[in-house]
Amino acid sequence: MRTVAIVGVGLVGASFGLAIREAGFAGEIIGVSSSDALSAARKLGAISGSATLDEACRRADLIYLSQPVDRILSTISRLGPLAAAGTLVTDAGSTKLTIVRKAAECLRHTEFIGGHPMAGKEKSGAEEADANLFRGRPYILTPSSGPPSPHAASFRGLLECIGANIVELDAQEHDRVVAFTSHLPQLVSTALASTLAHQKNNHLERIFGPGLLDMTRLALSSEALWASILAENREAALRALDAFEEQLHRARQAVATNNLADLFSSGESFASTIRKLTR
Amino acid sequence: MRTVAIVGVGLVGASFGLAIREAGFAGEIIGVSSSDALSAARKLGAISGSATLDEACRRADLIYLSQPVDRILSTISRLGPLAAAGTLVTDAGSTKLTIVRKAAECLRHTEFIGGHPMAGKEKSGAEEADANLFRGRPYILTPSSGPPSPHAASFRGLLECIGANIVELDAQEHDRVVAFTSHLPQLVSTALASTLAHQKNNHLERIFGPGLLDMTRLALSSEALWASILAENREAALRALDAFEEQLHRARQAVATNNLADLFSSGESFASTIRKLTR
Known part of the structure; x- marks a missing residue:
């Protein structure tokens, strides 16, 4: 070559x-x-x-x-x-x-x-x-x-x-996977940053720990780039949002009933696994 | 002293x-x-x-x-x-x-x-x-x-x-603010990691970019610590979840209609602002 x-x-x-x-x-x-x-x-x-x-x-x-x-x-x-x-x-x-x-x-x-x-x-x-x-x-x-x-x-x-x-x-399997590992984190980060933007409370811009910086980094990404990505993989992205909404509902129940163990355990398990695999 | x-x-x-x-x-x-x-x-x-x-x-x-x-x-x-x-x-x-x-x-x-x-x-x-x-x-x-x-x-x-x-x-205002800047990012990170954990697709554990690592770091946090925090600030945390669900619904509409500009613009604006203030 x-x-x-x-x-x-x-x-x-x-x-x-x-x-x-x-x-x-x-x-x-x-x-x-x-x-x-x-x-x-x-x-x-x-x-x-x-x-x-x-x-x-x-x-x-x-x-x-x-x-x-x-x-x-x-x-x-x-x-x-x-x-x-x-x-x-x-x-x-x-x-x-x-x-x-x-x-x-x-x-x-x-x-x-x-x-x-x-x-x-x-x-x-x-x-x-x-x-x-x-x-x-x-x-x-x-x-x-x-x-x-x-x-x-x-x-x-x-x-x-x-x-x-x-x-x-295979291309189809790729698109299904990245809807979860890439499109969903992007949409969640943007929705989170947008939630805080809508509170109209200046304290929110000053009073936070390093976690919020991590969780809003993707929100800095280019809208034009993402519009073009999501237009091509819309159905898979919507299915990933469905699955996330289900877990978010579970999080709400967990907070309301003060029973976080199962939710945190499955989250922690995935987060640890991907770190072991990238080391 | x-x-x-x-x-x-x-x-x-x-x-x-x-x-x-x-x-x-x-x-x-x-x-x-x-x-x-x-x-x-x-x-x-x-x-x-x-x-x-x-x-x-x-x-x-x-x-x-x-x-x-x-x-x-x-x-x-x-x-x-x-x-x-x-x-x-x-x-x-x-x-x-x-x-x-x-x-x-x-x-x-x-x-x-x-x-x-x-x-x-x-x-x-x-x-x-x-x-x-x-x-x-x-x-x-x-x-x-x-x-x-x-x-x-x-x-x-x-x-x-x-x-x-x-x-x-003031203590009450503190609790309102951290429900958005700390409890909400924690719950979102855990719910996201838990969403991926539930897909039972091994590709999800290998095929991801650095964004997913950022978005799931908080999911490694201690459940016991968070159970005690959320028990003391439950109402504010639930209100923050409400506000996030609203933006997530907006994200779903944005994807479905291929119109991301407003959502990304408010997200990007908040994410940029907090970075300027921490520099």
């Missing part, structure tokens, strides 16, 4: 460029993005050049789509007639089913592997790029649309070099 | 001892606690000796109650006949109204100032003590039960030396 094109050089795209460069990738890294993003990414060394999508398609072995979900969908439509047969296309979108379906429809002669790095920050933009963003974090890959190819093997090699933990998962 | 007695040498009590020692307090710091806690605290240098509650009352200028809320209430009952007239009693409990009322009832001849350091960790115990636990964090004080005394002035001086930001607040 000699040339990588990164389409959408924001936090994830620029971090990917920076990470593969630091891991020793010596080829060309072409950015396709807004001029502001390109200049920030070039300054950091996350890309070595820039191009239009057409030109990038002609030159790249790997096309890495790291735009918001709605933009990834429209880029895939445009790639259909542009991408060469020997190119591997992948994406870093937060939902997978509609993207994989769009790729199956539009990229009939080009290999596609859906991807989702479970890494991020509440801040966005190439300026926030971090070569270690993917390190130790799960990186979901959906099954390849074609037979095993050399480019797919190289791409997986790159992901391993940048410290990502590759997990293969 | 020459002698401080810390009743309940857990995370907060041992951190208070350690913090005042490191800030230069040269007097005696007596621990009143279980023998395990006393030996851990002594090893860290958080206390210089130990005593029974009776003996501590005879010797201490300041009695610092850092037990769980239910234990603070029963200790205050015991202090009535024990505490000398010139002693200052304060506590570090997470609710204030029932404690301040109990003190008014039982400590007729002893000055009492209710306190609540808005600092903590999800872990407990003297072993977790940290001299910087209070630094930069709000430390609520309820109005003193008596006229301004030299011990009260010394105690405030100690709190300033250990970096706490003193905020004076």
Whole structure:
């Protein structure tokens, strides 16, 4: 693999460029993005050049789509007639089913592997790029649309070099899982911060411990990004909200009857388990 | 102020001892606690000796109650006949109204100032003590039960030396505020972790980003501690849950109609504000 094109050089795209460069990738890294993003990414060394999508398609072995979900969908439509047969296309979108379906429809002669790095920050933009963003974090890959190819093997090699933990998962199952582990925490954090915002009591802004900072960090995330994610995975997100409402009702009963043991025990058990697994 | 007695040498009590020692307090710091806690605290240098509650009352200028809320209430009952007239009693409990009322009832001849350091960790115990636990964090004080005394002035001086930001607040208003900024985030974190625990899908334990770790950290907190807090501030906690349920309903509507802008904007605004104020 000699040339990588990164389409959408924001936090994830620029971090990917920076990470593969630091891991020793010596080829060309072409950015396709807004001029502001390109200049920030070039300054950091996350890309070595820039191009239009057409030109990038002609030159790249790997096309890495790291735009918001709605933009990834429209880029895939445009790639259909542009991408060469020997190119591997992948994406870093937060939902997978509609993207994989769009790729199956539009990229009939080009290999596609859906991807989702479970890494991020509440801040966005190439300026926030971090070569270690993917390190130790799960990186979901959906099954390849074609037979095993050399480019797919190289791409997986790159992901391993940048410290990502590759997990293969079917697109539909991915979307069900992230509705619980990503969309739900986001909605809960935003709803919590919004609850406090609506109290119109200035003391709430001063009198809190470190827990409230943790619980409201996700509320700083970009609304535009989340609108596009939730539009593509609405049903699963609503089902996760249903399940949460059920536990919230249980929490209310637990407080009302002063019987917290079961609720706290199941919460503590999950919270401990995911910490053991990330160590 | 020459002698401080810390009743309940857990995370907060041992951190208070350690913090005042490191800030230069040269007097005696007596621990009143279980023998395990006393030996851990002594090893860290958080206390210089130990005593029974009776003996501590005879010797201490300041009695610092850092037990769980239910234990603070029963200790205050015991202090009535024990505490000398010139002693200052304060506590570090997470609710204030029932404690301040109990003190008014039982400590007729002893000055009492209710306190609540808005600092903590999800872990407990003297072993977790940290001299910087209070630094930069709000430390609520309820109005003193008596006229301004030299011990009260010394105690405030100690709190300033250990970096706490003193905020004076009436006990009832304190309890209303922390129901939103502390009890609600705790219940939400536990309900979220419990929601994921109930999905019986092993992928949920592996496929997540750093946001889920933040959102479930509080779920590691001690159930016993929270049972005692929520028992004393149940009505305010239930009202906070009501307000949150309203915003959660709004979040559901926002997802269903793909119109997140208002919800995210109020959430983002609160989350940004509290970060500006803590910088």
